[in-house]
Amino acid sequence: MSSGNPGDKPIDRVGVAVLGCGVVGSQVVRLLHEQASDLAARVGAPLELKGVAVRRLDAPRDVDVPTDLLTTDAMGLVARDDVDLVIEVIGGIEPARPLILAALENGASVVTANKALLAEDGPTLYEAAEKAGRDLYFEAAVAGAIPILRPLRESLSGDRVTRVMGIVNGTTNYILDKMDTYGSGFEEALAEAQELGYAEADPTADVEGFDAAAKAAILASLAFHTRVTASDVHREGITEVTAGDVASATEMGSVVKLLAIAELNEASSGESAVSARVHPAMIPRSHPLASVREAYNAVFVESEAAGQLMFYGPGAGGSPTASAVLGDVVTAARHRLQGTTGAGESSYADRAVLPMGETLTRYHVAIDVDDRAGVLAAVATAFAEHDVSIQTVRQEGRGEDAQLVVVSHEATDAQLSATVEHLRTMEIVRDVTSVMRVEGTE
Amino acid sequence: MSSGNPGDKPIDRVGVAVLGCGVVGSQVVRLLHEQASDLAARVGAPLELKGVAVRRLDAPRDVDVPTDLLTTDAMGLVARDDVDLVIEVIGGIEPARPLILAALENGASVVTANKALLAEDGPTLYEAAEKAGRDLYFEAAVAGAIPILRPLRESLSGDRVTRVMGIVNGTTNYILDKMDTYGSGFEEALAEAQELGYAEADPTADVEGFDAAAKAAILASLAFHTRVTASDVHREGITEVTAGDVASATEMGSVVKLLAIAELNEASSGESAVSARVHPAMIPRSHPLASVREAYNAVFVESEAAGQLMFYGPGAGGSPTASAVLGDVVTAARHRLQGTTGAGESSYADRAVLPMGETLTRYHVAIDVDDRAGVLAAVATAFAEHDVSIQTVRQEGRGEDAQLVVVSHEATDAQLSATVEHLRTMEIVRDVTSVMRVEGTE
Numbered sequence A, B: 001m002s003s004g005n006p007g008d009k010p011i012d013r014v015g016v017a018v019l020g021c022g023v024v025g026s027q028v029v030r031l032l033h034e035q036a037s038d039l040a041a042r043v044g045a046p047l048e049l050k051g052v053a054v055r056r057l058d059a060p061r062d063v064d065v066p067t068d069l070l071t072t073d074a075m076g077l078v079a080r081d082d083v084d085l086v087i088e089v090i091g092g093i094e095p096a097r098p099l100i101l102a103a104l105e106n107g108a109s110v111v112t113a114n115k116a117l118l119a120e121d122g123p124t125l126y127e128a129a130e131k132a133g134r135d136l137y138f139e140a141a142v143a144g145a146i147p148i149l150r151p152l153r154e155s156l157s158g159d160r161v162t163r164v165m166g167i168v169n170g171t172t173n174y175i176l177d178k179m180d181t182y183g184s185g186f187e188e189a190l191a192e193a194q195e196l197g198y199a200e201a202d203p204t205a206d207v208e209g210f211d212a213a214a215k216a217a218i219l220a221s222l223a224f225h226t227r228v229t230a231s232d233v234h235r236e237g238i239t240e241v242t243a244g245d246v247a248s249a250t251e252m253g254s255v256v257k258l259l260a261i262a263e264l265n266e267a268s269s270g271e272s273a274v275s276a277r278v279h280p281a282m283i284p285r286s287h288p289l290a291s292v293r294e295a296y297n298a299v300f301v302e303s304e305a306a307g308q309l310m311f312y313g314p315g316a317g318g319s320p321t322a323s324a325v326l327g328d329v330v331t332a333a334r335h336r337l338q339g340t341t342g343a344g345e346s347s348y349a350d351r352a353v354l355p356m357g358e359t360l361t362r363y364h365v366a367i368d369v370d371d372r373a374g375v376l377a378a379v380a381t382a383f384a385e386h387d388v389s390i391q392t393v394r395q396e397g398r399g400e401d402a403q404l405v406v407v408s409h410e411a412t413d414a415q416l417s418a419t420v421e422h423l424r425t426m427e428i429v430r431d432v433t434s435v436m437r438v439e440g441t442e
């Protein structure tokens, strides 16, 4: 455990640099100004804004930044002697990574909202922070304004977390919510989300689950004290979710959500291992996450002693994200004044990360079948051959429209997907029309 | 800001004393034992249980405590040199207060779940902690396992909280939930709650709102950086809530909840002042708090930048409460090892606490009236005379059963209650059958 840096000179004000002044950065700068006296009282010393780094000096901004504070020389700003704390809200890997590393090396603490960088290369950043005796905080990187990382790192540090299940991407939740409410298809709901500013012109990062996967990696790392990067996370987006899937969920009293799941499973070795994944799933409407509407986010946490907790709020937006950034800023600034640091990386448990095939889950499968005797028995046999037991079967329609909807018990994803492949090859199966995992049912 | 105690000798293990081994204490002792290696890894040094103080050595316990650790001499335990951290889970004012003060004076950090003591005399404890250069943590005192105090103190420290509205008493929420679901009266629902162990034989502390009021004081202090004690909190319990009130709430798409509310209002001076109160209120069924069922707790927080957040989970019970206690223990133990402390009391804002009469709220009033022309006009005039404007009026029934249900706009509680008194004196008003505040509607 590091305790600041023994060579530190005491400071009586905290010099702050903000890197990036876009959606989030402009609100950070606004709050640093508007809340200055409250922040000073809470930190125990004033926060002094030393500079704001941007790409274009003359771009229009949502906040007035004095001209002499604006600079395009981010690296020069970070290197200044009077900068004690650097707020990185540029985003992406380059130049965010070298800037954060330089800041730490120069003895500044760092607060960032950069989930992409954290999920790709968190350990490098943590190690640099540890070496420098400085804090690295990133509450804003997951679920925007919702305090979730600090509760996981600190409030639950006396407990054993067993599962974290989050709706951590507002764009996809908005789209799925519209599909659920209006029965619309994915393309239609996406177009509406884009029109209303809930989805970007290029929605790939959201709808393909990349954004949620970065957050899943961060959540899994903190919850299970194990290094988990984005590449460890099994990722499926929502582009394949159909109106039929959503209707099928409704039939069984469920709703489709894109979930970021981090949980403890048992590896084939018998040891506990981490499963980290992002995929659409059906959850019962009675589950607390089911009522998370529109672009809101929520994170559901299960732990041995605390039981079930949920944290709910806005997952994005300039001000909400800036609120989370500034909470970290106050803590890091207090530590800087005290000559101490908070808890750094905690990866002592060093668990294995399970491949998706070994992860335990359940499937909902809808199959168009020939309407004749023995169909159900044949389908049940296929499940049994892969050692998957069936929880419920519903038969619907007759003749051409005959359909079987099967919900399995828990099995590995490999067994379940092999079962689906098997079904597709069966003569009596005309089509497998919907395959979706089922979560939140125990 | 204190940073530990300059005279401290470095320690490489943390001696822990647990005071009380009842519902919560036994689970604390269990987790200290079962999670020992995880706790050591998270703290950076082992936690060593030095003793467990109880009233009766031979009482049956939910956990095995080695006989040599049990003692009835709590004060002697707290005075030991090798005790660095004291966990107080006895409850009540005496002997908890002198024990905590002695622990701090002897150089131990303190973690407690004692809402009653915190709400009655928090500042004395804070001052003792500040003087000793030690931590005083109490996450478990409000809403059991739900991490809410740390998010308020730290995560939201860069934001401006404007309102905290919580369901913080599981017993009353259980009772009101049953009244809502089955249409039962208060007495019947209470009896059921007692039978199932959700309410105590003497339910006063819960149903009269004392427990919630203590929590409201703690929430208000932290949210608004102002000293608020239980005696500052306006308190009304649920014993007067009738099946009729609950039905009336349902009529208008609402549900009755016992709320602990802490919010910023404007005082007559024009300055911002704190309102802290506990009372039953009707909230819309679409409000996130409305879906908090059974004995669950939840705290809804509104702030300027973050917007609306909600924290949900089990509000009581041995294990959940112990989870919150141990989260604090890990943090306090880390600080002890580092020779530092976390943020202490923050009361710099020092706002006035508003009397209930000056607090802004809205009323729902149901009145049995004579069924004749001019009744509505007369009632409306009564509201207008007190400068209260009406949002909606619903007329129901005819003749003997004629009823008016009025929902007001916002006004001070004094104006609103004066209006109700006025209504009671009016000749055309046969009875005022339901009066309840309306919250969560803007």
Ligand SMILES: NC(=O)c1ccc[n+]([C@@H]2O[C@H](COP(=O)([O-])OP(=O)(O)OC[C@H]3O[C@@H](n4cnc5c(N)ncnc54)[C@H](OP(=O)(O)O)[C@@H]3O)[C@@H](O)[C@H]2O)c1
Residues within 6 Å of the ligand: A019, A020, A021, A022, A023, A024, A025, A053, A054, A055, A056, A057, A059, A072, A074, A088, A089, A090, A091, A092, A095, A113, A114, A115, A116, A140, A141, A144, A315, A316, A317, A318, A321
């Ligand atoms: N937006 C949200 O709701 C949200 C929520 C949670 C987390 N985050 C995270 O917050 C971070 C910032 O997001 P954002 O939405 O604020 O992004 P944004 O609006 O695109 O802003 C990026 C800012 O960085 C500046 N910038 C870009 N390249 C730079 C360079 N080489 N040197 C200096 N400045 C440079 C840009 O300057 P110009 O203004 O001159 O172009 C702009 O001000 C990202 O990591 C994102 O993932 C965002």
Ligand SMILES: NC(=O)c1ccc[n+]([C@@H]2O[C@H](COP(=O)([O-])OP(=O)(O)OC[C@H]3O[C@@H](n4cnc5c(N)ncnc54)[C@H](OP(=O)(O)O)[C@@H]3O)[C@@H](O)[C@H]2O)c1
Residues within 6 Å of the ligand: B019, B020, B021, B022, B023, B024, B025, B053, B054, B055, B056, B057, B059, B072, B074, B088, B089, B090, B091, B092, B095, B113, B114, B115, B116, B140, B141, B144, B315, B316, B317, B318, B321
């Ligand atoms: N129970 C919950 O769900 C919950 C939730 C949140 C917060 N809390 C808070 O946690 C605290 C403890 O509650 P609890 O439910 O665990 O209470 P409890 O079951 O009544 O346990 C109290 C413990 O304190 C011991 N004790 C009483 N007087 C003592 C004395 N003078 N010296 C030493 N030990 C003494 C008792 O000893 P014996 O066992 O020998 O009688 C018992 O072990 C209270 O502040 C409560 O408000 C409780």
